[in-house]
Amino acid sequence: MNNRSNMVKIAVVGGEGIGPEVTAQSRRVLNWFAAKRGVPMTMREAQYGIIPYLATGKVLPDDTVEAMGEADAILWGATGGPETKEVPAARKAGSLLGLRSKYDLYANLRPIVANPALSDSAPPKAHVLKGVDFVIIRELTSGIYFGEPRGIETLVDGQRRGFNTEQYTTSQIRRVARSAFELARTRRNKVCSVDKANVLETSVVWREEVIALHREEFSDVDLTHLYVDNAAMQIVREPAQFDVMVTGNIFGDILSDCAAMASGSLGMLPSASLGPVDKFGRRKALYEPVHGSAPDIAGKGIANPLGSILSVAMMLRLTLNRPEDADLLEKAVDVALAVGARTADIAEPGAKKLSTMEMGDAVLSALEKVAGRERERA
Structure with missing residues (x-):
């Protein structure tokens, strides 16, 4: 059993628009790695945006500030969405730009990889x-x-x-x-x-x-x-x-x-925003898909969660120091795409279009297959 004091703390902030939908699938992937691979982490859910604003008057409530402040890594969904006339000023006060500045997340890494399985849709x-x-x-x-x-x-x-x-x-x-x-x-x-x-x-x-x-x-x-x-x-x-x-x-x-x-799509693109290394060798990091809140499709269950899931792969590599697990997740995404798993944004004409949840299912199924092959080779 992992010593809780050695656990990496992760704040999961779904945010607005399609953010909570895609982040829910990333959370499932993180749970898989905790259960099946023994990755030492604890997760704390926190809210951002219009929902906490209507309840507290803050888009970034105190509980979320605390959760992100104590976290080693933040898994972020998206910001931007329906607004009342009072929200814009409140949103600016708790903006993503403000968080980047607060935590000095000066280096934003965005990997660009062309997956052969998506050559027809790119x-x-x-x-x-x-x-x-x-x-x-x-x-x-x-x-x-x-x-x-x-x-x-x-x-x-x-x-x-x-x-x-x-x-x-x-x-x-x-x-x-x-x-x-x-x-x-x-x-x-x-x-x-x-x-x-x-x-x-x-x-x-x-x-x-x-x-x-x-x-x-x-x-x-x-x-x-x-x-x-x-x-x-x-x-x-x-x-x-x-x-x-x-x-x-x-x-x-x-x-x-x-x-x-x-x-193939903006929905495929992950990112990592990294702060300076402290005296203990740690650095604050925020991981998020690049796609934004996409309010036009929010709540429809059709958003592509792969940008968020691949951001988890970056977290496994850069914060959790688990490069083998990061490779495993990236291979699983490749396997899911190779067998035809497609959300609407990356689907070829006539192809079956998976929901956000179904794409999460496809990645988790591929994880089991890839992990099983590794065990057989070992």
Whole structure:
């Protein structure tokens, strides 16, 4: 029996829209690993969004703040959905951007993997997707989303003006670039840094600091640079060329959604947001699918839970330090897709469309099969 003091604490926050639906399937997967593989973890459910707001006046109630504060990892669903006129200000006060800043979750990892089983449903052509397996690391707590000053003002001539500030410091750039170089050393040893240094001073500093860090500490890693507009084109034209891509907040936001099409659907894309390593070697982490709340399909039971389930695979690898279990889960997803498990967003014309729950069933069934094969080989 595991010592409870050694358990990894996980806060499960389904949130809004389709978030609770997909997170429920991830929770089933986590329960499977706890029961069948002895993964040492405790889970605590917590609420976020319109439901707790109507009960407490807070989108992020005190119980949820406590649960996330004590957690080693947060499994997040989605934010955004139906609102009363009072909610927008409350939502801003408890926003996901605010949580990223509070926990200093500066490195956002988004793996882009083209699954051969989905070649017919992915928008790019099959030959373009062959061998696609790269990671976008997006700087998550700085840049234009956090820079000051920002606001909306009325000019003396009556026109309205909106303004935001894009800014980066040496330390902000270097720590996320270091994450990229370190990850590349465990993969194919290539980093592509994306900026707009031909126009933006912020990007000039970005590129210079990445080059300096590379020269000082990571000269063994192959480093290239692309302007963001060219990077977007290359992701569509030849995504297999990339191994690790590192970029700023707004560029990473846009490029990762573009790259998601290589995986067949935004519903397939997981992510991990990592904070700094503390003196005990631990780092706060938030795991979430990239797809958002999708309020148009919320409550219909048709959302794709694989982005959330694959986020659990990232949690197994990065927080729970269980790479074999992470591999097992990823193999199970591959097996489920290979035998034709499809939700509506990844279904080929005429294919049977599974519900969210049925896709969860398919992954759990595949887990049993893959685990059984491993036991036989052992």
